[in-house]
Amino acid sequence: MSEGDSRKALVFGGRSGLLGMTLARTLENAGWTVSVTGRPEEWAYDVESLRAFIASEAPDAVFNTWAYTQVDLAEDEPNEARRVNAVLPGIIGRAMRDMSAALVHYSTDFVFDGKKGAPYTEDDATAPQSAYGRTKLEGETALTAAGLARLIIIRTAWLFGPGKKNFVHTMLNLCATRDSLGVVHDQVGSPTYTPDLAAYSLALLESGASGIFHVVNSGRASWCELACEAVRSAGLPCTMTPIASAEYPQKATRPAFSVLDTSRFTAATGITPRPWLQAVQEYVYRETADDTADE
Numbered sequence: 001m002s003e004g005d006s007r008k009a010l011v012f013g014g015r016s017g018l019l020g021m022t023l024a025r026t027l028e029n030a031g032w033t034v035s036v037t038g039r040p041e042e043w044a045y046d047v048e049s050l051r052a053f054i055a056s057e058a059p060d061a062v063f064n065t066w067a068y069t070q071v072d073l074a075e076d077e078p079n080e081a082r083r084v085n086a087v088l089p090g091i092i093g094r095a096m097r098d099m100s101a102a103l104v105h106y107s108t109d110f111v112f113d114g115k116k117g118a119p120y121t122e123d124d125a126t127a128p129q130s131a132y133g134r135t136k137l138e139g140e141t142a143l144t145a146a147g148l149a150r151l152i153i154i155r156t157a158w159l160f161g162p163g164k165k166n167f168v169h170t171m172l173n174l175c176a177t178r179d180s181l182g183v184v185h186d187q188v189g190s191p192t193y194t195p196d197l198a199a200y201s202l203a204l205l206e207s208g209a210s211g212i213f214h215v216v217n218s219g220r221a222s223w224c225e226l227a228c229e230a231v232r233s234a235g236l237p238c239t240m241t242p243i244a245s246a247e248y249p250q251k252a253t254r255p256a257f258s259v260l261d262t263s264r265f266t267a268a269t270g271i272t273p274r275p276w277l278q279a280v281q282e283y284v285y286r287e288t289a290d291d292t293a294d295e
């Protein structure tokens, strides 16, 4: 592709977000010209200001990773969570209504109640159990109602990856200084590596598809299984003990089983997501190599 052909992406949250930073890098590596933002500032909540900003960037695609992601704190701050997770997507939808740019928006497995006992498809009934899940679902609804030229909503889960604190990173840090650790074993989900999610997001965009898609790495794990694999890959001599959620009380209710079915994504792109096990090994290898390089 010549330089003049370069497509332009705007990544909301691309300056410091866990997924946003990796999305920006993935798009750049694929030859896109990328603009990023930090956290949503006050002007972003004004439709006209946001419309003017997006128009000035003239993107072919906008990726919205902005979200209130503090799941437990959202129980105490539901209005602030709603503002970022539900009101803001509605404003983005209104701002982009007359634009031809595609919007890729991210949502969560926490829109489900976790009681199905089998992987969730996009057609399964939603029933969020937390303020975070409820407000993220409201965001999906607000965007779907906006009537955009092209909208992709990607529900993802249990993210880990470079550049920002995440569950796997926390486990590795804890196990570096402890002999043993209890980790929740009665919540099962779809661990997902941000570089894989970023590549799959781009593939979905390039497939021409629209609508809601579940995009996660394949396989399933409990938090304890994910932590065990990370710690084993890092070669840390820390013993992991499976514990029940009741032994690690958290303010927000999490789904007990929120594995996502990615068949619709595979049908659209021809891609079968790689197993989370491979992805976590790669992540740990890269993190460890980075640490060594810093020494």
Ligand SMILES: NC(=O)c1ccc[n+]([C@@H]2O[C@H](COP(=O)([O-])OP(=O)(O)OC[C@H]3O[C@@H](n4cnc5c(N)ncnc54)[C@H](OP(=O)(O)O)[C@@H]3O)[C@@H](O)[C@H]2O)c1
Residues within 6 Å of the ligand: 012, 013, 014, 016, 017, 018, 019, 020, 037, 038, 039, 040, 064, 065, 066, 067, 068, 069, 070, 084, 106, 107, 108, 109, 136, 156, 157, 158, 159, 160, 164
């Ligand atoms: N992380 C996961 O395990 C997970 C699971 C399922 C779905 N998702 C979804 O995937 C998307 C990306 O998640 P992520 O983990 O990359 O998110 P993140 O890094 O926590 O945050 C993404 C963006 O939102 C901003 N942000 C975070 N908390 C905020 C708050 N309270 N008020 C205003 N802005 C805030 C961040 O700013 P700062 O960088 O300054 O914090 C960043 O710009 C989100 O839509 C999220 O709902 C994430």
